[in-house]
Amino acid sequence: MAGRKSSASNIKMPDVNALFGLEEDTGRLSEKVEDIAIDQLHSFDSHPFRVLDDEKMQETVESVREHGIISPLLVRPGKESGYEIISGHRRKRACELLGLKAVPCFVRSMTDEEATVTMVDSNIQREELLYSEKAYAYKMKLDAIDRVKGRPKKEGQVVPDYLGKKSTEVAAEGSGESYKQVERYIRLTFLIKPMLNYVDEKRIAFGAGVELSYLESEVQELLCQTMQRLCVFPNLAQARKLKESGREGKLDENGMEIILSDEKPAAQAVRLQRKKLNEYFPAGYSAEQIEEVIYGLLKRWRFEQGE
Structure with missing residues (x-):
């Protein structure tokens, strides 16, 4: 009947946050911020995102200098010592450049899979990411989802089956990209x-x-x-x-x-004046010889420029 919603519309599709238990709860909202020594903070294992001392880093440095760390880092206790950064590698680097000795952090106990999903989701929408960064980030997230899918987090607990959703569909959630595009990014890791x-x-x-x-x-x-x-x-x-x-x-x-060597579509013809070309070639060069040299130089130039 027109205007009537199907029963399927009442089904709430489980998402990646439900799978890993990453929704905010009252316990996490009351989480305390701790100042942790910078030398106790370690990068996430196989962190796929670059941390460069570039212009954007300088902007972060100036922001921290003026306002401090507005959003504390998210870390988890290290497996051997110190703390592993889940979110905030760039902020930590900015503090290092400013000579700060400690950084405000949220400390949260997380499984490897929970930490991986959170790390990827907190970085994946940055505009300046390389194709390779997104490729390996999505691969890490997908691997984490595949490891936990079907495995109870607690004894007797049933893990969602996503009502037929693919793992890549779950991995794409929150990224702003389709699961097909996520699959294409992951292909680049090959x-x-x-x-x-x-x-x-x-x-x-x-x-x-x-x-x-x-x-x-x-x-x-x-x-x-x-x-x-x-x-x-x-x-x-x-x-x-x-x-x-x-x-x-x-x-x-x-x-x-x-x-x-397949020919590409021809562009509009360009005419070169022989008088100007004579400034660069010996008088005895034929048109064919000049053309061969020009094409060779252009091919080398295009290759070096990456065009």
Whole structure:
């Protein structure tokens, strides 16, 4: 009947916070802030986010200098000694640069899975993140969800099954991105380091990087060598051809050269005046020789610029 809500609309879908017990409760709202010595604070194990002494860090330093730490760090007791930072690595670094000896922190006992989810969620929406940072962060969160899914947190407790939701759907919650996009980010973790660096530097587009991630590591190594030798980076269409050839087991160095040499759509013609070119080339150079030199220089320049 029109206007009537189905019974399914009354079902509350369990989310990642419900799974890990991360909702705020009265106990946590009354949590006390403790001043902890900086040398007792350690980075989260395999922390995927960069902490750089860049312009944004200087802004954080100035903010802390003027206002102090407005939002205390979130830490948990270390497994051996000190405390492991869950949220606040950049704030801790700003305090170090200011020469502060202690930092205000919330101390919370958390499992590895709870800590991982909280660490990722507190950083994942930063605008300046590299593709690799988001890729490994989502992978860490997904692994944490997969470890705890179906495993009771307490004896006799039933863990939610998400009513058919995929683990990647749960991992995407709160990120502002679809689970399909999260899956694409995680694919990047299958790239070898040089290839992932090219994606971070935007020499290889994100979509092309996802396609190349399906190639075996040794094939990626050979592809990197071929790209460097030819001074080219694959576009999306070429990456898809490379992926397909790799899947069929037909991708060797010769095949890579053929695919990477595929012509791209021609741009509008540019005319160069011979009079100006003569300033840079010997008088005996033919038009073909000049063209060959120019294309070679442009190819090298484009490769070095990452365009």
